[in-house]
Amino acid sequence: MRARAAQSSSASSERLHELASLGAQRAARALGELAGTRVGVGPLRTGDALKAPPFETGILFEVGGRLTGRLGLFLDALSRRALVRLLLDEEEPEASADMAASALCELANIVASQTVSAIADNLGGRISLSVPQLVLERAGESFVEARATRGGAASDLAFASELAAPDAELRVLLVFVPDV
Numbered sequence: 001m002r003a004r005a006a007q008s009s010s011a012s013s014e015r016l017h018e019l020a021s022l023g024a025q026r027a028a029r030a031l032g033e034l035a036g037t038r039v040g041v042g043p044l045r046t047g048d049a050l051k052a053p054p055f056e057t058g059i060l061f062e063v064g065g066r067l068t069g070r071l072g073l074f075l076d077a078l079s080r081r082a083l084v085r086l087l088l089d090e091e092e093p094e095a096s097a098d099m100a101a102s103a104l105c106e107l108a109n110i111v112a113s114q115t116v117s118a119i120a121d122n123l124g125g126r127i128s129l130s131v132p133q134l135v136l137e138r139a140g141e142s143f144v145e146a147r148a149t150r151g152g153a154a155s156d157l158a159f160a161s162e163l164a165a166p167d168a169e170l171r172v173l174l175v176f177v178p179d180v
Contacts, residue, residue: 012180013046013157019067019119020044020159020176026118027111027174028163034107035086035170042162055173058139059108059132060146063116066125069178071115072143073108075171082169083107105132111163115174143175 021044032039055074063069075083084090087103109132120127135142157180163172 016157016178016180017044017046017159019122020161020178022118022122023115023176024159024161024163024174027115027161030111030114031107031163031170031172032165034110035083035165037165037167037170039163039165039170042164045160046157055139056137057104058135058143059105059112060135060139060143061108061112061132062130063127063176063178064130065120065127066123067116067119067127067178069176070143070146071112071129071177072139072173072175073111074139074143074173074175075104078169079171080104101134105134108132108134111172111174115176 024041024044028039028041055076057075057077057080059073061071063071084100084103087107088099109129112129112132116127116129133142133146158175158177160173160175163174164170
């Protein structure tokens with residue numbers, strides 16, 4: 001009986017890996033279209049250590065429907081400034097804080113929606129996103145804390161891909177932690 005459960009768990013993990021990879025590919029295309037540049041997808045990494053990305057800025061979502069969990073887009077300071085400049089045609093200090101926050105959340109909403117749409121298309125079901133939560137300090141820690149608040153186990157599987165433009169000024173870490 002244990003062997004069968006282990007095989008089922010392995011197959012489930014492989015399927016989730018495939019879905020996360022599809023989501024990351026579609027996210028990169030959406031980000032590239034918004035940024036007006038080609039955005040590549042780094043290798044999909046898995047593991048518990050990915051659940052607390054070391055970035056200060058993050059836009060976090062709850063995922064519901066056919067597949068549930070958490071999704072986060074994490075930015076370093078350089079990428080956050082580049083995105084604000086791109087979206088608002090202003091440098092970050094010159095843009096109002098509300099405008100910058102709104103622009104980052106809108107961009108994240110588009111990218112995250114494309115991520116879960118790719119997964120939903122493959123599963124043949126509906127997947128929804130919560131309203132984005134912008135975290136400007138300790139975003140990785142907030143991601144983990146929110147997960148624990150929902151009752152997530154410490155052993156949950158996490159998937160992460162770096163979405164990056166060739167000039168390296170734009171890097172986004174996309175992290176998906178499905179409920180399993």
